[in-house]
Amino acid sequence: MTTSSKSDEPHWLLARKGINLLLNNNHAEAEALFLKYPDSLTMFAGYSFATFMDALMSFEDDKLNKALRTLNELERRCSNRNGWLKTFSHRVFGTENSQSVIDQLEGQTIQADSQGGWALRKAWKVYQKTYKELIKLHRERIGELQLPEPAPTPSSPTVPGEQPSPEMLNGYSPSFHKPSLSHSQSQTFAKNADSRRNQSKRPSTLSLKKSTSINHPLSTEQDSGPFRLGAFTISAFAKPLNQLFEGKRSPVDDLQIDDDTIVRLLRAVSFGYGLFQLGISLLPPTLVKLVSFFGFSASRDNGVACLTYARLGADMRAPLASLSLLWYHTIVRPFYAIDGTNIQTGVDISSEVLRESREEFASSSLFLFFRGRVCRLNSDITEALKCFKRANERATQREIKILAMHEVGWCHLIRLDYRNAEEVFLYLRCASRWSRGFYAYLAVICLGASDDHDRYGHFDQLKSCILGSRGAQLDVFLRRRLACCPRDAQSARKLKGVYWKLLVFEMLYLWNAMASCGARGIDQILEDCNSVEGPEDEPMKGLTNFVRGMCFCIGKSEEEAAACFRKCLDERKHEEMSAEDAHISAFAQFELGYLLVQKERTKDEGKSLLQQVSRYSNYDFEARLTVRIHSTLRYL
Structure with a gap:
C-alpha cells in the first residue's frame, strides 16, 4: 500500500x-x-x-x-x-x-x-x-x-420516440x-x-484473474471511434494481439490480493x-x-x-x-414526497447513521444539521431548533451557517410562528447570495400572516427584492407568487391575515413540511381555513379546500379529505389547464387519485384521475409531481 x-x-x-x-x-x-x-x-x-x-x-x-x-x-x-x-x-x-x-x-x-x-x-x-x-x-x-x-x-440504445x-x-x-x-x-x-x-x-489472498481479451475489463472506455484508447481497444490490432495471448496464462493470473484490500x-x-x-x-x-x-x-x-x-x-x-x-x-x-405525507419513513435509518457517527463527528456542524432535520421530521421542533442553532454556532463556513439559519426559519414557519420566521427570513434576505428573492417572499407572507399593519413599512422594499430575483424555475415560481401580492403596502393592509396564511400553507405543502406541524398545528390551519368568508380571501381559487384536504389527509380522515379535493376541483373546473395557478388543480387531482387507489372499490377511478393529471402543463413542481404519479401507477 x-x-x-x-x-x-x-x-x-x-x-x-x-x-x-x-x-x-x-x-x-x-x-x-x-x-x-x-x-x-x-x-x-x-x-x-x-x-x-x-x-x-x-x-x-x-x-x-x-x-x-x-x-x-x-x-x-x-x-x-x-x-x-x-x-x-x-x-x-x-x-x-x-x-x-x-x-x-x-x-x-x-x-x-x-x-x-x-x-x-x-x-x-x-x-x-x-x-x-x-x-x-x-x-x-x-x-x-x-x-x-x-x-x-x-447493447442498443433506446430509439428516440x-x-x-x-x-x-x-x-x-x-x-x-x-x-x-x-x-x-x-x-x-x-x-x-x-x-x-x-x-x-489460511492467508487472506486471492489470485486476481484478468481477462486475456485485449478489451481490458478494468480500463476506461472512451468513445473515440476505432481508437478507443481508454478501453485499450485498437480495432486494427485487436486480432493479432489476442492471438499473442492465445493459449497462454496472463502474467497477472497468480497475483495475490488480500481480502481486506478487496x-x-x-x-x-x-x-x-x-x-x-x-x-x-x-x-x-x-x-x-x-x-x-x-x-x-x-x-x-x-x-x-x-x-x-x-x-x-x-x-x-x-x-x-x-x-x-x-x-x-x-x-x-x-x-420530493417520495413517501407522500409519511415524511418519517427515513427517520429510523438516519437516526441509526447519526448514532453510529456521534463519537467520530461529535463537533461536526453538518452532522448537527442532519440531527436537526431528523428532529424536524419527527415534529420535535423544539429540539430541532436547538440542533440548528448549535450547528450555526459551530460552523466555520459561512454557507453552513446560512443553511442552519434557513432551517431555523422553516422551524418557526412550521410552528406557525410568523413573527420569528419573518425575522429569520429578513436576515437571510441580506445574508444569502443566491436566494434573496425567495427569502424576501417568505418574509412578505409571514409579515402579512402576522396581521401587524404597523410593520408594513418595508413591504415595498421586499416586493422590489422579489422582482429582482434571478434563478430559473425558482424565478418563475416567485414571479407567479408576486402576482398574488398587492401593488403596495397600502393595498396590503386591506387584506385579511388569512389571505397571507393561505400562501404560507401553500409553501408548507409544496416543500412537504405540513406533516411536521403536528396535531396542534394542523388544527390551527383548519381553523384558519374555516375563517375564509369569500373569494377575496383566497390568493388562488380552490386553495382553501385544497389545504383543508391535505390537513384531513395528514389526520388520516380520508373521506373528508376526498370531499375537499373534489370541491377544489369543482371550483377550478373552468380554469385553463396551463393557468398560472394550475398546480392547485394538478396536485388536488393527484392527491384525490392517490386516496382513491388505496381502496379496491375506487381503485379504477383513482387510476384514471392519476393518468389524467397529464392534461395540466407548465405548472409549479410539475417534474416532481410527474415522478410521484409514475411511481404510484407502477405499483398498481
Missing part, C-alpha cells in the same frame, strides 16, 4: 483523517494535511473532495473554478497512471504485480470520482467496470454479498431487479463477512457507484429516457444499498457516504 517517508500510515487512511477534519469544522487543518503529500494520488483525491465540497457550499465563481481545475488535474494524474500504454506493457512484458493492480483499481475509482462532477458518461463506465471486477473478486474469495448486480451497458417502460419512467432498471439490503441488514452481512475472513487460518476497494467504488445511481434515479421521467439513451441505468434502492455498504469502509469515502445517506433520507425523500 502506498506510503510516504513523512508517515508510516497508508495514504487512504490519512485521507480519511483529512475528511474527518473537514467534517469536524477544521477546514484549514484538513487542507494542510492533504497538501503535505503533493505526490500522492490518494491525498490529492482527498484535496479535490475538499475543494469540491467547498465550491458546492458557496457556489462562488473562484471556488468553482478552483474545484474544476483540481478535478481536471486529478483526472490527468489518473490517466497518466492508468494509461492504455502502461496497461499494455504490463500485460505483454509481465511487469504487473499485486501492488500495481491494487493501485490500478484504486486509481480507476478515483478517476471515476473526479469525472463524476463533469464527465458523467465517462464516469459511469469507469464505475461500472471497476465495480463489476471488485464484486466478482469478493464473491470468489470471501463469499456472496447482496449488493446490486452491475447494470449492463445496453420509443415508449419507455414503467421501470424506465421510474428511474428503475430491470437488470437491477434484486432485493436490496436495508441499512441494518447490509451492516450485519458485512460484519459476518469480516468475521469469516478473520476466522480463516473489501476496502469494493466499498470505495460503491460510494460513487451508489451516489451516481441515486442521483440519476431522481431525475424526472422525461430525462430518465434521455439518460438511458446514453447508457445510464439506475435504481434508487440499489443506490441506497451501495451507499450503505460504502459507509462501513475505512477510507475517506465512508463519512461522505454517511452524509449522502443523511441527505437522501432527511432532505430528498421529504422534499
Whole structure:
C-alpha cells in the first residue's frame, strides 16, 4: 500500500483523517494535511473532495473554478497512471504485480470520482467496470454479498420516440431487479463477512484473474471511434494481439490480493457507484429516457444499498457516504414526497447513521444539521431548533451557517410562528447570495400572516427584492407568487391575515413540511381555513379546500379529505389547464387519485384521475409531481 517517508500510515487512511477534519469544522487543518503529500494520488483525491465540497457550499465563481481545475488535474494524474500504454506493457512484458493492480483499481475509482462532477458518461463506465471486477473478486474469495448486480451497458440504445417502460419512467432498471439490503441488514452481512475472513487460518489472498481479451475489463472506455484508447481497444490490432495471448496464462493470473484490500476497494467504488445511481434515479421521467439513451441505468434502492455498504469502509469515502445517506433520507425523500405525507419513513435509518457517527463527528456542524432535520421530521421542533442553532454556532463556513439559519426559519414557519420566521427570513434576505428573492417572499407572507399593519413599512422594499430575483424555475415560481401580492403596502393592509396564511400553507405543502406541524398545528390551519368568508380571501381559487384536504389527509380522515379535493376541483373546473395557478388543480387531482387507489372499490377511478393529471402543463413542481404519479401507477 502506498506510503510516504513523512508517515508510516497508508495514504487512504490519512485521507480519511483529512475528511474527518473537514467534517469536524477544521477546514484549514484538513487542507494542510492533504497538501503535505503533493505526490500522492490518494491525498490529492482527498484535496479535490475538499475543494469540491467547498465550491458546492458557496457556489462562488473562484471556488468553482478552483474545484474544476483540481478535478481536471486529478483526472490527468489518473490517466497518466492508468494509461492504455502502461496497461499494455504490463500485460505483454509481465511487469504487473499485486501492488500495481491494487493501485490500478484504486486509481480507476478515483478517476471515476473526479469525472463524476463533469464527465458523467465517462464516469459511469469507469464505475461500472471497476465495480463489476471488485464484486466478482469478493464473491470468489470471501463469499456472496447482496449488493446490486452491475447494470449492463445496453447493447442498443433506446430509439428516440420509443415508449419507455414503467421501470424506465421510474428511474428503475430491470437488470437491477434484486432485493436490496436495508441499512441494518447490509451492516450485519458485512460484519459476518469480516468475521469469516478473520476466522480463516489460511492467508487472506486471492489470485486476481484478468481477462486475456485485449478489451481490458478494468480500463476506461472512451468513445473515440476505432481508437478507443481508454478501453485499450485498437480495432486494427485487436486480432493479432489476442492471438499473442492465445493459449497462454496472463502474467497477472497468480497475483495475490488480500481480502481486506478487496473489501476496502469494493466499498470505495460503491460510494460513487451508489451516489451516481441515486442521483440519476431522481431525475424526472422525461430525462430518465434521455439518460438511458446514453447508457445510464439506475435504481434508487440499489443506490441506497451501495451507499450503505460504502459507509462501513475505512477510507475517506465512508463519512461522505454517511452524509449522502443523511441527505437522501432527511432532505430528498421529504422534499420530493417520495413517501407522500409519511415524511418519517427515513427517520429510523438516519437516526441509526447519526448514532453510529456521534463519537467520530461529535463537533461536526453538518452532522448537527442532519440531527436537526431528523428532529424536524419527527415534529420535535423544539429540539430541532436547538440542533440548528448549535450547528450555526459551530460552523466555520459561512454557507453552513446560512443553511442552519434557513432551517431555523422553516422551524418557526412550521410552528406557525410568523413573527420569528419573518425575522429569520429578513436576515437571510441580506445574508444569502443566491436566494434573496425567495427569502424576501417568505418574509412578505409571514409579515402579512402576522396581521401587524404597523410593520408594513418595508413591504415595498421586499416586493422590489422579489422582482429582482434571478434563478430559473425558482424565478418563475416567485414571479407567479408576486402576482398574488398587492401593488403596495397600502393595498396590503386591506387584506385579511388569512389571505397571507393561505400562501404560507401553500409553501408548507409544496416543500412537504405540513406533516411536521403536528396535531396542534394542523388544527390551527383548519381553523384558519374555516375563517375564509369569500373569494377575496383566497390568493388562488380552490386553495382553501385544497389545504383543508391535505390537513384531513395528514389526520388520516380520508373521506373528508376526498370531499375537499373534489370541491377544489369543482371550483377550478373552468380554469385553463396551463393557468398560472394550475398546480392547485394538478396536485388536488393527484392527491384525490392517490386516496382513491388505496381502496379496491375506487381503485379504477383513482387510476384514471392519476393518468389524467397529464392534461395540466407548465405548472409549479410539475417534474416532481410527474415522478410521484409514475411511481404510484407502477405499483398498481
